[in-house]
Amino acid sequence: MTHPNQSGAVAGPRRKLRRMRVLYYNGAGGLEWRDEPEPVIRSRTDALVRPIAVSTCDLDQRVIRGAVPLPGVDAPFAIGHEGVGEVVEVGDAVTGIAPGDLVAIPYHVSCGICDRCGADLPLYCRATAAHGVAAYGIPFGGGYGGLFSDLVRVPFASYALLPLPPNVTAIQSVSVGDNLADAWRSVVPHLRRYPGADVLVMSGGTIGLYSADVARACGARVVHYVDPDPDRRRIAAELGARTSAPEEFEPSAHEYQIALNHSSGSGRALRNAILATAPGGYVESSSFYFNDIELPLPTMHMKGIHFSSALSNARSHMPEVLNLLSSGRLHPELIITDVIPFDSADQAIPTAGYKPVCVRRSSSGIEET
Ligand SMILES: [Zn+2]
Ligand SMILES: [Zn+2]
Known part of the structure; x- marks a missing residue:
């Protein structure tokens, strides 16, 4: 299997233990890039996704500005759980998505199979959230990393990831998952x-x-x-x-x-x-x-x-949210305050407006605006 590397070229089979950048919240109002091993496919139902448009949600904004204590959560931690990515690699049991697809990512990690997921309560998924909410970007339960990173592993990808409608951009869809x-x-x-x-x-x-x-x-x-x-x-x-x-x-x-x-x-x-x-x-x-x-x-x-x-069981609503976006009746472009190059996230987010979106090119080379 091949995949696009960070420059957009096509590389050979994914080598394990490559390094990547991950944005951390440092616990004192600051953000910093750290160097970590890339995630790898661990299960046949996993996908690897390269985030290409990521925002801070309202909670992130309050955390970064020091207004919200998160009981039981120690900083530093990898931040970011609201965004859109490009599928880079899929396990051999993944259906419905393929490398190159742009997908909306729910902020929580859920299986789509258990009784709670079946009852539109995927936030309380029995497979992933037995010890608390399992989410990206806030270490409530499980170490899934943050979406301000070069690559993220998405379990149960056939359920979790929803392809963007063709008439909707990554920036317009950045908040669909949260x-x-x-x-x-x-x-x-x-x-x-x-x-x-x-x-x-x-x-x-x-x-x-x-x-x-x-x-x-x-x-x-x-x-x-x-x-x-x-x-x-x-x-x-x-x-x-x-x-x-x-x-x-x-x-x-x-x-x-x-x-x-x-x-x-x-x-x-x-x-x-x-x-x-x-x-x-x-x-x-x-x-x-x-x-x-x-x-x-x-x-x-x-x-x-x-x-x-209540917290949101986002994944249950995302198909209808994407349909509404695709209808052209929403105006997310009026709500986004800043569009920032992904590499500048550490410096730019703390001084940006309340809804910044960090972006980079997808492998198809389409500039997301
Ligand atoms: Zn959030
Ligand atoms: Zn479940």
């Missing part, structure tokens, strides 16, 4: 329950922006976007949302059938989202919480409000 899937699952199932609903987005990052974009694309009547950041409010307005700063938001002024809390763990934002929800409405929260937060349970009970706080 933040965009998270946005999608927080709003689309509820829009199917309440077509044309009014949607409230309490935001503190890009999941909120993606949610506003998805909500408009999928038929929300009004999208009200609340964020302390004026740049993100400006982008949300371009995406068709009404916008407010948090201090301007009055939860009793309107009722929303769908209210989202993507505000980076703000208890006040969550409370306001709940108080602004219409009877029978849905409150979805993607935020990480590190403390107990008091909820307005009397209001929730009397209004019959459904509340969910």
Whole structure:
């Protein structure tokens, strides 16, 4: 089997124990390239993927800026779990993908076979996540490395990896395996329950922006976007949302059938989202919480409000997210703040905007823009 090497030329059979670069978070707000052995195919169901467009998700941004402690996680660690890659090599039991394909990569590692994967809970896969969530780029469970690297091993590749539609670029798809899937699952199932609903987005990052974009694309009547950041409010307005700063938001002024809390763990934002929800409405929260937060349970009970706080089972939603992207109805180019050469990730990410994408050429030589 042959494969493209880093310069795009075709090399001979993959030699084991070649070296590669891996981007590490150093635990003190910095990123650094380290030299490590390349991964190799260990199982017939593995693939090796060369990441070609990788971003930081909202959690990465907070980790890099020192705002989020990760209990039980020691730095330094290989970072990056949101991205798109080019298939370089596949095990002989892998079907549906081949070397040269551009693929979306889910942030979590899952088998696609067990009962939990079958129940659309691949984040809790029995084969990979028995001792905690198994993901790239954050060492919660298993050493799968980070996507800011020259090569990553993807187990259960036939299930995990989804080829990009031909009319979608790697940059447009960079968040399909994490933040965009998270946005999608927080709003689309509820829009199917309440077509044309009014949607409230309490935001503190890009999941909120993606949610506003998805909500408009999928038929929300009004999208009200609340964020302390004026740049993100400006982008949300371009995406068709009404916008407010948090201090301007009055939860009793309107009722929303769908209210989202993507505000980076703000208890006040969550409370306001709940108080602004219409009877029978849905409150979805993607935020990480590190403390107990008091909820307005009397209001929730009397209004019959459904509340969910959860991580995303991204892989289950990715086919529909890719279809929506392919339809041309989303505007991810408005949300991405910086496009950075992959080699510059260590220096550029800490000083870039909240949604940088690091890119390099695929072996076909197509410049991803
Ligand atoms: Zn993430
Ligand atoms: Zn599984």
